Amino acid sequence: VKQSEFELIERLRSKESKHLRKDTFIGIGDDCAVLQLPSYKLQNTNNNQEPRNKIQIKPKYQNQNYQLITTDTLLEGTHFKIAKKNKKPLFFNLGVKVLIANISDISSMGGYPTHALVTIGIPKSVKDEDVKNLYAGINSIAKKHDIDIVGGDTIRSSKLLVSITLMGEVEKENLLTRSGAKVGDVILATGKFGFPAFTTYNLLLTTYYSLSPVARTIAKSHLATAMIDSSDGLARSVEEICKRSKLGAKIFSSEIPIAKGATLKQVLFGGEEYELIFTVPKSKVANMLKKVKATVVGEIVDKGLFLVDSSQKIKSLKLQDFKHF
Amino acid sequence: VKQSEFELIERLRSKESKHLRKDTFIGIGDDCAVLQLPSYKLQNTNNNQEPRNKIQIKPKYQNQNYQLITTDTLLEGTHFKIAKKNKKPLFFNLGVKVLIANISDISSMGGYPTHALVTIGIPKSVKDEDVKNLYAGINSIAKKHDIDIVGGDTIRSSKLLVSITLMGEVEKENLLTRSGAKVGDVILATGKFGFPAFTTYNLLLTTYYSLSPVARTIAKSHLATAMIDSSDGLARSVEEICKRSKLGAKIFSSEIPIAKGATLKQVLFGGEEYELIFTVPKSKVANMLKKVKATVVGEIVDKGLFLVDSSQKIKSLKLQDFKHF
Numbered sequence: 041v042k043q044s045e046f047e048l049i050e051r052l053r054s055k056e057s058k059h060l061r062k063d064t065f066i067g068i069g070d071d072c073a074v075l076q077l078p079s080y081k082l083q084n085t086n087n088n089q090e091p092r093n094k095i096q097i098k099p100k101y102q103n104q105n106y107q108l109i110t111t112d113t114l115l116e117g118t119h120f121k122i123a124k125k126n127k128k129p130l131f132f133n134l135g136v137k138v139l140i141a142n143i144s145d146i147s148s149m150g151g152y153p154t155h156a157l158v159t160i161g162i163p164k165s166v167k168d169e170d171v172k173n174l175y176a177g178i179n180s181i182a183k184k185h186d187i188d189i190v191g192g193d194t195i196r197s198s199k200l201l202v203s204i205t206l207m208g209e210v211e212k213e214n215l216l217t218r219s220g221a222k223v224g225d226v227i228l229a230t231g232k233f234g235f236p237a238f239t240t241y242n243l244l245l246t247t248y249y250s251l252s253p254v255a256r257t258i259a260k261s262h263l264a265t266a267m268i269d270s271s272d273g274l275a276r277s278v279e280e281i282c283k284r285s286k287l288g289a290k291i292f293s294s295e296i297p298i299a300k301g302a303t304l305k306q307v308l309f310g311g312e313e314y315e316l317i318f319t320v321p322k323s324k325v326a327n328m329l330k331k332v333k334a335t336v337v338g339e340i341v342d343k344g345l346f347l348v349d350s351s352q353k354i355k356s357l358k359l360q361d362f363k364h365f
Numbered sequence: 366v367k368q369s370e371f372e373l374i375e376r377l378r379s380k381e382s383k384h385l386r387k388d389t390f391i392g393i394g395d396d397c398a399v400l401q402l403p404s405y406k407l408q409n410t411n412n413n414q415e416p417r418n419k420i421q422i423k424p425k426y427q428n429q430n431y432q433l434i435t436t437d438t439l440l441e442g443t444h445f446k447i448a449k450k451n452k453k454p455l456f457f458n459l460g461v462k463v464l465i466a467n468i469s470d471i472s473s474m475g476g477y478p479t480h481a482l483v484t485i486g487i488p489k490s491v492k493d494e495d496v497k498n499l500y501a502g503i504n505s506i507a508k509k510h511d512i513d514i515v516g517g518d519t520i521r522s523s524k525l526l527v528s529i530t531l532m533g534e535v536e537k538e539n540l541l542t543r544s545g546a547k548v549g550d551v552i553l554a555t556g557k558f559g560f561p562a563f564t565t566y567n568l569l570l571t572t573y574y575s576l577s578p579v580a581r582t583i584a585k586s587h588l589a590t591a592m593i594d595s596s597d598g599l600a601r602s603v604e605e606i607c608k609r610s611k612l613g614a615k616i617f618s619s620e621i622p623i624a625k626g627a628t629l630k631q632v633l634f635g636g637e638e639y640e641l642i643f644t645v646p647k648s649k650v651a652n653m654l655k656k657v658k659a660t661v662v663g664e665i666v667d668k669g670l671f672l673v674d675s676s677q678k679i680k681s682l683k684l685q686d687f688k689h690f
Contacts, residue, residue: 061479061513073515075480075532077402111482111518111530118486118521155389155400157436157530161443188386190398193436196443198524205436205482205530207400 065106069284070217071145071269072108072208105209110145113203114138116163122200131170134202135177141271142206143185144314147251148269149217150259151210153187158204161197174202185252214259216267216318218284225265225319227281227289227338228328230254233274234302236312251314254332258318263328267318273311275357278338279345281319288343291357294350296337308347390431394609395542396470396594397433397533430534435470438528439463441488447525456495459527460502466596467531468510469639472576473594474542475584476535478512483529486522499527510577539584541592541643543609550590550644552606552614552663553653555579558599559627561637576639579657583643588653592643598636600682603663604670606644613668616682619675621662633672 066074114134116122122130139156146153158178162171182189187206195201230251251269258264266285270277274296278289291308298307319340320328328334338348345357391399439459441447447455464481471478483503487496507514512531520526555576576594583589591610593602599621603614616633623632644665645653653659663673670682 061511064480064513064515067513067515068517073480073482075515109480109482109516109530109532111484111516113484113486113518113520113528115486115520115522115526117523154386155398155434157398157434159436159438159528161438161440186386188389188392190389190392190400191435192393193438193528195438195440197440198442199522201440201526203438203484203518203528205434207434 066217070219071148072110072151074149074210074215074217075107075109077105077107105211106151106215108146108149108151108208108210109205110142110208111203111205112138112141112145113201114141115201116199122165127170128173131173132177132180134200135174135179136181137177138202138204139178139181139187139206140314142204143181144251144269144271146206146208147255148267148316149210150214150255150267151208152252152256153185153206153208155188155190155207156182156204158189158192159195159201160192160203161195161199161201163196163198163200166200178204184250210259213262214256216259216264218266218268218281221266221281221285221287221319221340222321223287223340223342224322225340226322226325226336227278227291227317227319227340228325228334229270229274229296229315229317229337230332230334231313231315232297232299233270233313233315234307234310235299236310251316255316257332258316258328261328261331263324263331264318264320267316270313270315270317271311273309274313274317274337275308275345276311277317281317282340282345285340288341288345289338290341290346290348290354291338292336293347295335297335391542395544396473397435397476399474399535399540399542400432400434402430402432430536431476431540433471433474433476433533433535434530435467435533436528436530437463437466437470438526439466440526441524447490452495453498456498457502457505459525460499460504461506462502463527463529464503464506464512464531465639467529468506469576469594469596471531471533472580473592473641474535475539475580475592476533477577477581478510478531478533480513480515480532481507481529483514483517484520484526485517485528486520486524486526488521488523488525491525503529509575535584538587539581541584541589543591543593543606546591546606546610546612546644546665547646548612548665548667550646550665551650551661552603552616552642552644552665553650553659554595554599554621554640554642554662555657555659556638556640557622557624558595558638558640559632559635560624561635576641580641582657583641583653586653586656588649588656589643589645592641595638595640595642596636598634599638599642599662600633600670601636602642606642607665607670610665613666613670614663615666615671615673615679616663617661618672620660622660 063076065076114120114137120134143153160174258267266281268277268281275291278291282289293304296307325336347355347357388401390401439445439462445459468478485499583592591606593605595602600616603616607614618629621632650661672680672682
């Protein structure tokens with residue numbers, strides 16, 4: 041695919057994002073879509089024990105939670121290759137990874153997952169054993185997160201395809217989006233960066249810890265102003281927060297926790313880490329760091345995207361730098 | 366894919382269908398998953414105008430609607446081929462068809478669609494123009510049905526892939542599943558059968574009328590006992606109602622409205638029609654036929670699946686007959 045096509049799709053998608061329904065709270069543009077769950081009719085529980093006309097109070101009530109929805113697809117040839125050796129861990133890890141990618145989207149908005157649809161496309165070369173391992177990987181993560189798999193689709197395919205749509209919920213007061221950052225906010229990150237850039241094509245080295253508890257702690261603290269996962273790379277994730285918050289950022293390149301052996305390019309642009317990038321007002325950072333383990337990796341400024349190295353040298357980070365990476 | 370693998374997946378999926386969450390009303394096994402929307406907290410709107418202790422009534426309230434979710438994928442090579450000529454209508458129709466397939470699932474449970482996620486996989490050979498036409502097809506149907514496209518995924522792919530997840534809602538009292546048929550119920554069908562069997566691979570001849578209003582009329586009438594769409598073919602759809610209702614059926618082969626030029630095999634097993642197959646108690650058929658245009662194509666019996674021809678000759682319809690079709 042030429043880059044221009046992806047840009048076209050982004051334009052087409054953003055045209056669509058002018059949503060028409062009242063129950064669409066956030067459409068395209070964040071880690072998940074956010075829906076207002078429908079409103080409810082009060083049941084008459086009066087049971088005729090009290091005359092209707094004596095009831096002066098009309099209770100108003102509202103939905104406690106937003107619903108979150110996201111989808112992620114892994115395709116053979118594009119996201120991974122199937123090697124003959126180590127097929128078993130590959131299929132298992134593939135199942136793990138595609139569900140984790142979705143959970144990461146739900147987590148980064150402060151929510152928890154609930155229901156999944158699993159679509160798989162199976163080529164002739166794939167054996168029963170492989171399919172079992174794929175499902176075992178998906179189920180192992182689903183069980184841990186109390187996710188019900190409620191549907192999906194199975195199709196013939198020339199390349200192995202695994203696509204999951206995941207639903208979740210978040211209490212309205214805990215919702216975190218990409219768009220709430222303020223000038224002066226500190227940018228925090230969980231975990232280390234650069235490691236998955238080595239392993240994109242085999243998945244064998246996928247390590248996994250559940251982001252969910254950390255993300256929920258951040259959301260419930262009400263100290264953060266914006267959050268995103270780092271699946272598209274640290275620099276791209278910071279840029280997304282900036283774009284949605286209509287601000288800029290400085291990234292402190294020498295402060296980023298780096299996975300052993302990773303280059304700065306892999307750290308900034310590699311992606312595929314399911315870590316959290318979030319912003320917190322300066323005055324609340326100490327409080328936040330008592331609750332979760334994270335590292336200060338930058339700060340929000342009014343515009344631009346900059347890299348600051350250990351000698352305080354500032355370099356402008358251009359979009360094109362990572363588009364052509 | 367070998368048949369055995371699809372059977373394995375069915376087993377793996379049905380293992381998963383033992384769902385664990387209380388808010389999963391129906392998991393795998395019907396046209397859509399059916400979720401109990403979460404419960405809600407009553408807001409205190411008392412405004413201190415009346416003492417709390419004077420309020421004796423504790424209003425109970427419940428969710429009015431179920432949420433419906435389904436997903437459908439079309440893949441180049443498996444579901445369609447891209448020919449050089451007529452690319453424009455092909456891409457447009459592809460967008461139309463994948464969304465209709467999903468709407469059909471929502472409709473056949475008595476519901477209406479609300480939100481969609483669109484995932485597309487694009488090969489290098491696909492042009493900007495093609496992508497625009499694909500989206501135009503999707504959007505034309507989305508607009509008609511008041512569907513917001515709220516997310517999705519765009520990936521590189523060697524084959525064109527379009528996958529949609531569609532959400533919808535249905536008032537609890539209007540939900541229709543595959544499992545409510547009773548012995549003696551009459552099987553009704555909308556539309557004609559056999560036509561799409563000619564056109565599976567080019568999509569150019571896709572005709573389209575919206576099932577939604579018909580399906581909603583059937584659901585709101587409260588006269589039907591079970592409903593399914595006919596996308597897997599008339600015989601398979603009747604068999605699914607039987608399987609879920611733990612009963613059998615006779616299909617009156619000479620009564621089925623047949624598309625011009627279609628063979629009986631195409632009529633029974635062709636599929637890809639987005640028509641409705643539904644069951645109605647004998648005493649209510651006349652009433653139902655005043656509300657919707659449909660044809661009596663069979664009746665529910667206690668077990669087995671039979672074909673009855675115009676001379677009343679009964680032939681057993683074996684599962685294998687259409688598995689190996």
